[in-house]
Amino acid sequence: MNNCITLRQAQVNQKLRICSVGAQGELGRRIRDMGLMPGVEVTVVGKAPLRDPVALRLRDFTLTLRNSEADHIVVELVEG
Amino acid sequence: METLVQEHSMTIGLSGNPNCGKTTMFNALTGSHQHVGNWPGVTVVTKMGHARVGSGATSQEVDIVDLPGTYSLTAYSEEEKAARNFLINTRPAAVIDVMNADALERNLYLAVQILELGVPLVLALNMMDEVRKHGKDIDTALLTKLTGCPAIETVARSGKGKQELLDAAFLLAKDRNGRWDPLVISYGPDLDPVLAEMEAIITKAGELVGQVPPRWVGIKILEGDESIINRCREANPEVAARLEALVAKVSEHLGRTLRASPDAIIADYRYGYITGIARQVVRYPKVDAERIRLSDRMDQVLTHQLAGPLVMALVIYLVYILTFKAGALPMEMVQDAFAWLGKTAEAAMPDGLLRSLVVSGVIAGVGGVLGFVPLIMIMFFLISALEDSGYVARMAYMLDRVFRIFGLHGTSVLPFIVAGGIAGGCAVPGVMATRALRSPKEKLATLLVTPFMTCGAKVPVFLMLAAAFFPGSEAGVMSLVTLTAWVAALLVAKLLRSTVVKGESTPFVMELPPYRMPTLSGLCIHTWERSWDYMRKAGTTILAISVLLWAAMTFPGLPADRATAFDAREAAVQEQIDAAKAQGQEASALEEALKQVGADRSEEALKASAAGRAGVALESVSHLAGFNWRVNIALVGGLAAKEVIVSTLGTAYSLGEIDTEDAEPLSRLMAADPSFPRSAALALIIFVILYAPCSVTIVTMARESSWKWAVFAMTFNTSLAFVAAVAVFQTARLFS
Numbered sequence: 084m085n086n087c088i089t090l091r092q093a094q095v096n097q098k099l100r101i102c103s104v105g106a107q108g109e110l111g112r113r114i115r116d117m118g119l120m121p122g123v124e125v126t127v128v129g130k131a132p133l134r135d136p137v138a139l140r141l142r143d144f145t146l147t148l149r150n151s152e153a154d155h156i157v158v159e160l161v162e163g
Numbered sequence: 164m165e166t167l168v169q170e171h172s173m174t175i176g177l178s179g180n181p182n183c184g185k186t187t188m189f190n191a192l193t194g195s196h197q198h199v200g201n202w203p204g205v206t207v208v209t210k211m212g213h214a215r216v217g218s219g220a221t222s223q224e225v226d227i228v229d230l231p232g233t234y235s236l237t238a239y240s241e242e243e244k245a246a247r248n249f250l251i252n253t254r255p256a257a258v259i260d261v262m263n264a265d266a267l268e269r270n271l272y273l274a275v276q277i278l279e280l281g282v283p284l285v286l287a288l289n290m291m292d293e294v295r296k297h298g299k300d301i302d303t304a305l306l307t308k309l310t311g312c313p314a315i316e317t318v319a320r321s322g323k324g325k326q327e328l329l330d331a332a333f334l335l336a337k338d339r340n341g342r343w344d345p346l347v348i349s350y351g352p353d354l355d356p357v358l359a360e361m362e363a364i365i366t367k368a369g370e371l372v373g374q375v376p377p378r379w380v381g382i383k384i385l386e387g388d389e390s391i392i393n394r395c396r397e398a399n400p401e402v403a404a405r406l407e408a409l410v411a412k413v414s415e416h417l418g419r420t421l422r423a424s425p426d427a428i429i430a431d432y433r434y435g436y437i438t439g440i441a442r443q444v445v446r447y448p449k450v451d452a453e454r455i456r457l458s459d460r461m462d463q464v465l466t467h468q469l470a471g472p473l474v475m476a477l478v479i480y481l482v483y484i485l486t487f488k489a490g491a492l493p494m495e496m497v498q499d500a501f502a503w504l505g506k507t508a509e510a511a512m513p514d515g516l517l518r519s520l521v522v523s524g525v526i527a528g529v530g531g532v533l534g535f536v537p538l539i540m541i542m543f544f545l546i547s548a549l550e551d552s553g554y555v556a557r558m559a560y561m562l563d564r565v566f567r568i569f570g571l572h573g574t575s576v577l578p579f580i581v582a583g584g585i586a587g588g589c590a591v592p593g594v595m596a597t598r599a600l601r602s603p604k605e606k607l608a609t610l611l612v613t614p615f616m617t618c619g620a621k622v623p624v625f626l627m628l629a630a631a632f633f634p635g636s637e638a639g640v641m642s643l644v645t646l647t648a649w650v651a652a653l654l655v656a657k658l659l660r661s662t663v664v665k666g667e668s669t670p671f672v673m674e675l676p677p678y679r680m681p682t683l684s685g686l687c688i689h690t691w692e693r694s695w696d697y698m699r700k701a702g703t704t705i706l707a708i709s710v711l712l713w714a715a716m717t718f719p720g721l722p723a724d725r726a727t728a729f730d731a732r733e734a735a736v737q738e739q740i741d742a743a744k745a746q747g748q749e750a751s752a753l754e755e756a757l758k759q760v761g762a763d764r765s766e767e768a769l770k771a772s773a774a775g776r777a778g779v780a781l782e783s784v785s786h787l788a789g790f791n792w793r794v795n796i797a798l799v800g801g802l803a804a805k806e807v808i809v810s811t812l813g814t815a816y817s818l819g820e821i822d823t824e825d826a827e828p829l830s831r832l833m834a835a836d837p838s839f840p841r842s843a844a845l846a847l848i849i850f851v852i853l854y855a856p857c858s859v860t861i862v863t864m865a866r867e868s869s870w871k872w873a874v875f876a877m878t879f880n881t882s883l884a885f886v887a888a889v890a891v892f893q894t895a896r897l898f899s
Binding site: 121128129130133136138140143144145152 | 234235237263266267268269272424426427430431434459462466468471472556560561565670671672673674675676677
């Protein structure tokens with residue numbers, strides 16, 4: 084768990100794997116509904132012109148979320 | 164809004180994620196025979212249509228109900244509640260889950276939840292063309308075997324597979340004959356025993372939440388679903404307490420051992436179940452992970468840090484220009500047609516109250532509503548195109564950071580622009596454009612402040628005042644007015660979001676669907692639906708308001724002695740004209756004088772009307788903002804439509820009928836009026852920016868939210884406008 088960072092800190096085009104989702108309640112539910120679950124691989128594919136929100140690429144689709152929401156998601160870098 | 168009722172013995176529901184092609188599929192299945200309305204007990208608008216299923220003698224018509232697009236069946240949003248209540252209360256014979264097969268796993272998440280409820284389900288693997296294009300392969304037969312649901316490959320855009328889909332749903336409905344067959348998923352060693360215990364308690368207690376599987380109720384309570392928990396408490400408080408105690412115990416245990424809540428664990432296992440299916444069913448024969456999709460390449464430009472906003476500004480500008488340029492001609496034609504109708508009626512009917520009612524009340528009122536239709540149609544066509552192409556999601560993404568400061572959503576930009584964020588829009592389509600917002604609080608706040616924008620009908624008021632009091636700097640005044648409108652809208656939105664529309668911002672977690680070319684038929688159906696809705700419903704209410712305002716500005720009319728006095732003056736001038744003509748002299752000066760008598764009469768009649776008396780009475784308050792009775796009447800008239808402000812001022816200043824587009828004589832008169840100084844003109848500009856929206860907008864706001872909020876907008880905006888106008892007037896007076 085040493086190389087774990089929050090999703091907000093991730094750079095564009097880094098390959099990441101979700102370690103945990105800390106959000107509760109509605110936000111947590113919405114994050115899970117969209118398939119952001121521990122173990123899922125994601126890539127930050129872009130940031131909005133004001134660096135917030137961010138666009139995330141999952142294997143089959145792209146979604147966006149705000150930095151304040153990304154704070155609840157802990158990710159680790161995937162090598163290669 | 165119309166209440167939808169079942170029309171045929173069999174009802175088939177259409178569910179699916181947003182952006183999965185569900186609406187396109189609904190259109191393909193039902194053609195153009197659709198009703199828009201509310202399903203009983205549900206606030207979210209749903210659509211119902213019909214389709215013919217089966218063949219030969221056994222074929223029959225079925226109702227198809229389009230459920231709101233959702234990712235899940237929890238009860239966090241109105242859409243989810245609507246979809247779920249439909250399934251539970253209506254118990255459709257079968258449900259077709261339209262899935263974006265290109266994102267099968269995420270789409271199965273909703274399907275599995277429907278299956279846990281036990282509803283007979285058919286899977287429509289939509290967008291199979293995209294799946295193949297992306298080098299994927301889906302084993303449909305295996306999917307059917309693993310889920311127990313018929314799976315049909317479809318391409319909704321071309322209608323491919325739609326008949327097979329209907330047939331499969333029909334067969335399944337016949338076969339299951341109303342029987343629900345819930346799917347049972349294991350939720351692991353911690354939750355399964357608790358669920359079994361809860362299931363036993365619920366089964367023994369009997370129906371707590373309608374005819375749904377006991378285990379499903381248990382799952383919902385474990386997920387912390389407020390709506391189900393409340394229904395249990397109402398049905399049987401004692402049982403509900405026992406169930407909640409079980410949940411509290413296991414939650415505490417899970418929190419201690421796994422540091423997770425039951426709903427997270429449930430989602431985890433559900434995804435585990437789905438991943439197991441997807442891994443077997445989806446194959447990637449051409450593994451091409453590094454290949455960047457076309458859509459992503461487009462995003463590299465369209466959401467680029469610099470190019471993105473520029474392109475967006477251009478797109479917004481184009482929508483605006485196209486709507487109002489292309490809409491100008493048909494709008495003019497409709498208005499001309501009504502003007503002609505008004506003239507014809509005027510010529511055909513004898514002078515009197517009835518003629519006045521028909522011409523000024525009915526024809527002008529209906530014309531006022533229908534005049535907007537071309538604009539609404541073009542605007543909705545363009546916005547539907549932007550929505551269907553996936554661009555609106557990008558706009559929200561790029562602008563969210565700015566709008567969030569004010570408690571709004573990135574998508575709020577669209578209504579603002581259409582309503583006159585660039586001077587000259589129209590608040591009616593603007594308010595209707597708030598439908599693109601999925602988050603209820605942000606939508607409401609946007610809807611309430613959208614009418615501040617400088618709509619086309621307000622522009623002549625500002626131009627007239629600018630010409631009168633700030634000659635030579637009309638353009639500067641207009642720019643300042645537009646800017647003020649934006650600042651006011653954003654600040655008031657912030658104020659509303661921290662008071663009456665308070666609450667956390669809705670999570671932004673939002674899909675960026677791949678760019679897709681919209682289908683023409685889909686756009687036409689959307690456009691027609693929304694325009695017809697507007698014409699039919701707004702027309703009736705607005706007609707009533709229009710007649711009411713006509714009456715207020717007509718009755719009780721001149722007192723008999725004043726009317727006789729004017730008759731005498733008119734007769735005297737007419738006599739002089741006749742005498743001059745008999746002697747072969749020019750009588751143009753006298754004819755002018757006759758017109759002036761008529762205009763004076765109109766002015767006095769207006770002052771004597773209910774609206775006029777109100778205007779005079781209001782002077783005692785409105786003098787604080789520098790408004791005289793003439794301005795007051797015009798502002799009251801502006802409640803019907805803002806165009807009326809300039810023409811009413813004309814009548815009140817004894818100009819007779821004046822041309823709204825060329826109000827130069829009015830400008831001169833107002834500039835010369837000692838009772839209306841420049842400081843009052845400034846206050847009037849502020850007041851017109853902020854005060855109550857016109858009647859058409861009010862009715863539209865009520866239809867998009869509720870009458871409560873429409874009335875709120877009317878009173879709040881007017882109070883705010885008055886306070887601002889008084890502040891401006893009193894400050895400006897100090898400096899002049």
